[in-house]
Amino acid sequence: MIQRSYGKSAALTAGMAALALVAGCGGQASDERDPGAGGDEIQSIEEAAIEEGQLTLYASAGESQIEAMAEKFMDDYPEISVDYFRAAGTALFNRFATEAESGSVTADVFMPTVQPSFVEENAEWFVELGPDEVPALAEWPEEFQDEYTFEIAVEEVVAIYNTETVQSAPASWEDVLDEQYQGRIVLVDPESSPGYMSWYSIMQDRFGDEFLTGLAELDPVWVDTGAVGAQQVAAGSHDISLPNYPSHAVALIGQGAPIEMVTDLDPTQGITTSVALTANAPNPNAAKLFANWLTTQSAYEAVCADGVYSATVEGTDCLPLASNFVEPVWEVPGERQEEIVELLGR
Known part of the structure; x- marks a missing residue:
């Protein structure tokens, strides 16, 4: 189990084009970073998240994927520092459950790659999701979202x-x-x-x-x-x-x-990277911003940089999702x- 903290203060490079992955993202060149779908609503979340200035991820994906996401998010939001805790499925669940039961939750975003049912079975520890929390979910594929989670990537067998x-x-x-x-x-x-x-x-x-x-x-x-x-x-x-x-x-x-x-191959099973927001999160707006950011091209550039993952939506440079998934x-x-x-x- 590894825990690391990253912080960046370099100014965000202006003038980069943002590619929209869901309706409402825009997709035109802009002098502003692209947090994803949501318009005025996500702008309000962004302002509150920057005020919080912190974000903690609990995840079970490969460490290289977690690091890539954390660093890319901080490239886009140098005002927000990211900590993460990474452990395999059971160890991750046990760590989070211990904290939740004691009322001392550290994680803002919870991202398991196995048994996402852990979230639904402990629904009181998580936030019910919808466009109000994560605006991009209004256009996210229904087969890759549930009441408390949505899925951004698949590592296929x-x-x-x-x-x-x-x-x-x-x-x-x-x-x-x-x-x-x-x-x-x-x-x-x-x-x-x-x-x-x-x-x-x-x-x-x-x-x-x-x-x-x-x-x-x-x-x-x-x-x-x-x-x-x-x-x-x-x-x-x-x-x-x-x-x-x-x-x-x-x-x-x-x-x-x-x-x-x-x-x-038919059929192709895949291990999914799920995203959930924790109830009583220390930084709830940073959690919402990060979750929405995960639906953008900027995020997928980090998630899929090593040629391992398929995206659950079209329009990315990730591996294509298997036709028999x-x-x-x-x-x-x-x-x-x-x-x-x-x-x-x-």
């Missing part, structure tokens, strides 16, 4: 393969059951995280028990993280790793590793989990 040992990359999930991968496939343990368990559950629903038993019959090597799977494929000890994520591949590819990703299944019943593990021969 991919298959990672070695380009030197695999002659033809799989064109479907069922293709990975090919005998060429016998003893050459790396699978991530479904019990290592809810995201991976969700993927196996979705595969079982789509292709039946035979898909899971087919994976088991390939005599896979099991690992606890996609990062380890990607490294084994990059080293050439195995041909393919799944389920995996782009964040485990892009750095290796940049270093010249002989690996590629198979994307847009499906939401994760966060609440897989215990009996179902045991069944999945047994079918996989674990």
Whole structure:
């Protein structure tokens, strides 16, 4: 778990064009920064946020993504300093719950990448969202917003393969059951995280028990993280790793590793970056401003700079959202989990 604080005092460069991502954002060259949709309403929020001068984020995304967002926001708003606390899902939830139960909430914005149901299950700790709180939500895709959260980005499940040992990359999930991968496939343990368990559950629903038993019959090597799977494929000890994520591949590819990703497989699950505003936030206006700013092109330049994330809206330079995207299944019943593990021969 890491906590860092950043502060900037450099003057904002004037004259940059702002690209609108939602109706009402404008999108024309301006001498003023673009906080996003909202007109006079967001201007009032902006003034109050600058008066607060502080913002604290609690998030579980990769540290590089959080840092990029914090630094870009402070580039756009040098009057507001940003602190953040980053931890994996369960640790993040436990930290926030402890603070909320004691009445000492530190976070202004809460951004989980797994189990966004934590927010709805503890609704008293969060703000019900709408255009009054985040003006851009008036035009945000309905499938990517709920009563207490909205989603800005997706890291989609991919298959990672070695380009030197695999002659033809799989064109479907069922293709990975090919005998060429016998003893050459790396699978991530479904019990290592809810995201991976969700993927196996979705595969079982789509292709039946035979898909899971087919994976088991390939005599896979099991690992606890996609990062380890990607490294084994990059080293050439195995041909393919799944389920995996782009964040485990892009750095290796940049270093010249002989690996590629198979994307847009049907179905494609994705880990979503959700955004919630905390009740009794120390800086409620800064929270609203940041949430609205997350819908702008400026924010997406930071979120998607490393080539890992897809945006939940069109008109960005992020990776395109998979045509077969499906939401994760966060609440897989215990009996179902045991069944999945047994079918996989674990």
